[in-house]
Amino acid sequence: MxxxxxxxxxxxxxxxxxxxxxxxxxxxxxxxxxxxxxxxxxxxxxxxxxxxxxxxxxxxxxxxxxxxxxxxxxxxxxxxxxxxxxxxxxxxxxxxxxxxxxxxxxxxxxxxxxxxxxxxxxxxxxxxxxxxxxxxxxxxxxxxxxxxxxxxxxxxxxxxxxxxxxxxFHLPDSAVALAWLRTEGVRDAEAALIAAGGNPGLARIWAQQGALDRRQEVRKDLAALAAGRGQPQEVVKRWLDSEPAQRLWFAAQAAADEIRARATETAGPLTSAMDVEALGHWYNAVNRTRESLRGPLRGDLLLLELLAQWR
The missing domain is CATH 3.40.50.300 (P-loop containing nucleotide triphosphate hydrolases)
Incomplete structure (x- = not known):
C-alpha cells in the first residue's frame, strides 16, 4: 500500500x-x-x-x-x-x-x-x-x-x-498535483486543478463528474445576470438542482477573477457593474451562503438573495 x-x-x-x-x-x-x-x-x-x-x-x-x-x-x-x-x-x-x-x-x-x-x-x-x-x-x-x-x-x-x-494536510505544489492528475488519466488536468482551487483530489473527482462544464455554466449565468439578461429565479432553480455548493464555489472563483482583472485593468470574465469593493463584499457573501447551505435555512431563498444582489 x-x-x-x-x-x-x-x-x-x-x-x-x-x-x-x-x-x-x-x-x-x-x-x-x-x-x-x-x-x-x-x-x-x-x-x-x-x-x-x-x-x-x-x-x-x-x-x-x-x-x-x-x-x-x-x-x-x-x-x-x-x-x-x-x-x-x-x-x-x-x-x-x-x-x-x-x-x-x-x-x-x-x-x-x-x-x-x-x-x-x-x-x-x-x-x-x-x-x-x-x-x-x-x-x-x-x-x-x-x-x-x-x-x-x-x-x-x-x-x-x-x-x-x-x-x-495542505494543498501540494501545482507541479506535484498536475503530475499526479496526469498519472490518474485526468483530461484537462490543468483546467481541472484550477477549478478545484489547487486541490488534486477534488480536481480528479470533479473532472469525472463534469464539473468543468458546470463551472462554465456558472460564469455564463453570472455574466448574463450582470448584463440584465435572464431571471435570478431561473438560475436559482438550476443551481439548486445540481451541486449548489459547488456552483457557489465557482461563483466565488469568478468574482475573485473579476477582482484580479480590475487590479490589472483588463477585461474580467463577468463584466460586472460592481466596483472592486462591492465585488469583495459579494465574494464574502458567496462563501457565507455556501456555508449556510449546511444548515436549516431554505437554499432557494439564500441563493435568490445572493443573485439579486449580484444583478
Missing part, C-alpha cells in the same frame, strides 16, 4: 514517532476535503495493527489485515453519524455515542494490542459530545488510539484540538 505523493512527509514523521514508541494517544487529521485524509488514516490503522508491517505499511495477509479488510476487527472502532429513534440519520455526533465509546474503551483489547477509534467527521460532534470526549482524551487508556478526522477543524473546541497531535 502506498500513499499519495503529498502524504510522504506526514507518513515519515508519524512512523518515526512510532519507532521511538512516542505515538500520541490522539491524532487530529485535518485539512481540505479531497486530500486523502481518510485513506491516510486507513493505511495508518492497518499498519499499526498489522503483525508484519514494512515501514509502517500493512502486509495485507496477516490475520489482523484480513479482519480489517472484512470490517470485523474487534479492536477497530468507527464513530460517525448515528440514527435517530425514527431511523433517520443524524446530522451530528451526539453525547450518547461518545459515552458508549468510553464504555467500550474501558475494556481490554481482544488482541492484546492497540484499540483504535476513528471519529469521522469529528467536527460534527455537538458541544455535549465534545465535552464527553474531552474526558477520554484527558485520561486515555493504555494502548488506545483516537483518530479524529475533520475538514473544518476550527469547529472543534480548542480543548479538543490542544490534546491531539495535529496532522494538517
Amino acid at each position: 502506498s500513499g499519495l505523493p503529498w502524504h510522504a512527509e506526514h507518513w515519515a514523521r508519524l512512523q518515526a514517532r512510532r519507532q521511538r514508541d512516542a505515538l500520541a494517544h490522539a491524532l487530529l487529521l485535518c485539512g481540505p476535503a479531497g486530500l486523502g485524509k481518510r485513506a491516510f488514516a486507513q493505511r495508518f490503522v492497518q499498519g499499526l495493527l498489522c503483525t508484519e508491517p514494512a515501514e509502517g505499511d500493512p502486509c495485507g495477509h496477516c490475520r489482523s489485515c484480513l479482519l480489517i479488510a472484512a470490517g470485523t476487527h474487534p479492536d477497530v472502532l468507527s464513530l460517525s453519524f448515528g440514527l435517530r429513534k425514527d431511523g433517520v440519520q443524524r446530522s451530528e455526533i451526539v453525547v450518547d455515542q461518545i459515552r458508549e465509546l468510553s464504555v467500550r474503551l474501558a475494556m481490554s483489547s481482544q488482541f492484546s494490542g492497540w484499540q483504535v477509534v476513528t471519529i469521522d467527521p469529528a467536527d460534527a460532534m455537538n458541544p455535549a459530545a465534545a465535552n464527553a470526549l474531552l474526558k477520554t482524551l484527558e485520561e486515555p487508556a493504555a494502548q488506545t488510539m483516537l483518530i479524529l478526522l475533520a475538514d473544518a477543524p476550527w469547529r472543534l473546541p480548542q480543548t479538543i484540538r490542544s490534546r491531539c497531535q495535529r496532522i494538517e
Whole structure:
C-alpha cells in the first residue's frame, strides 16, 4: 500500500514517532476535503495493527489485515453519524455515542494490542459530545488510539484540538498535483486543478463528474445576470438542482477573477457593474451562503438573495 505523493512527509514523521514508541494517544487529521485524509488514516490503522508491517505499511495477509479488510476487527472502532429513534440519520455526533465509546474503551483489547477509534467527521460532534470526549482524551487508556478526522477543524473546541497531535494536510505544489492528475488519466488536468482551487483530489473527482462544464455554466449565468439578461429565479432553480455548493464555489472563483482583472485593468470574465469593493463584499457573501447551505435555512431563498444582489 502506498500513499499519495503529498502524504510522504506526514507518513515519515508519524512512523518515526512510532519507532521511538512516542505515538500520541490522539491524532487530529485535518485539512481540505479531497486530500486523502481518510485513506491516510486507513493505511495508518492497518499498519499499526498489522503483525508484519514494512515501514509502517500493512502486509495485507496477516490475520489482523484480513479482519480489517472484512470490517470485523474487534479492536477497530468507527464513530460517525448515528440514527435517530425514527431511523433517520443524524446530522451530528451526539453525547450518547461518545459515552458508549468510553464504555467500550474501558475494556481490554481482544488482541492484546492497540484499540483504535476513528471519529469521522469529528467536527460534527455537538458541544455535549465534545465535552464527553474531552474526558477520554484527558485520561486515555493504555494502548488506545483516537483518530479524529475533520475538514473544518476550527469547529472543534480548542480543548479538543490542544490534546491531539495535529496532522494538517495542505494543498501540494501545482507541479506535484498536475503530475499526479496526469498519472490518474485526468483530461484537462490543468483546467481541472484550477477549478478545484489547487486541490488534486477534488480536481480528479470533479473532472469525472463534469464539473468543468458546470463551472462554465456558472460564469455564463453570472455574466448574463450582470448584463440584465435572464431571471435570478431561473438560475436559482438550476443551481439548486445540481451541486449548489459547488456552483457557489465557482461563483466565488469568478468574482475573485473579476477582482484580479480590475487590479490589472483588463477585461474580467463577468463584466460586472460592481466596483472592486462591492465585488469583495459579494465574494464574502458567496462563501457565507455556501456555508449556510449546511444548515436549516431554505437554499432557494439564500441563493435568490445572493443573485439579486449580484444583478
